[in-house]
Amino acid sequence: PPLYMQRYQFVIDYVKTYRPKKVIDFGCAECCLLKKLKFHRNGIQLLVGVDINSVVLLKRMHMLAPLISDYLQPSDGPLTIELYQGSVTEREPCTRGFDLVTCVELIEHLELVEVASFSEVVFGYMSPGAVIVSTPNVEFNPLLPGLRGFRNYDHKFEWTRAEFQTWAHKVCRDYGYSVHFTGVGEAVGHWREVGFCTQIAVFQRNFHGSMSNAERLEPSVYRLMYKVVY
């Protein structure tokens, strides 16, 4: 399967194993991952998508609407889906208390100073149970035919494995998480040494228990674009 499908499948497999109830997808774009998660629910009760670009959100969000079959065969309990226009660099009270945050090919679209706010907002403020972050592994780039420069004109950086891991380990120290590294898209033969085409970090929060409610009183900054309750 193509690489983007392998990235989505990685998240679906994670959800199947760990069964988070509240999941938020940052940089959800045309909601492809959300649509797949809606289909492979595995007990998800709240599914939220956030993107800074309302135009891409609007394009395909109707795909998340219930199908006739959803009413004929009511599945596992109620499900709410919400889409917001907003930035991952902003503190939004309704994003706190999630079990899983996914950031598939998002961080390389942020300026490095924004990556710092992103880390503070996601790990420090939202403090979800787990976070999945995927990003290109620049060490793989020589294997991509005809590629000069970054993989996409909008990428602000592409990291080596060492750079990605340095960032991830600092996040763990600062906010109390553990991380392991994996990826999708493997080269063959001696090229395997360059690592995965897409590198993935899976973070797990070290402490259990719920957070204080105090900061939930902050004003909302996201714009609700779509909401459906099954």
Ligand code: SAM
């Ligand atoms: N996650 C999707 C996927 O894997 O198919 C799409 C990834 S796309 C390469 C990156 C997305 O991140 C774009 O839709 C872009 O609008 C969004 N984005 C960029 N900066 C953002 C920010 N600060 N906050 C939220 N979304 C952002």
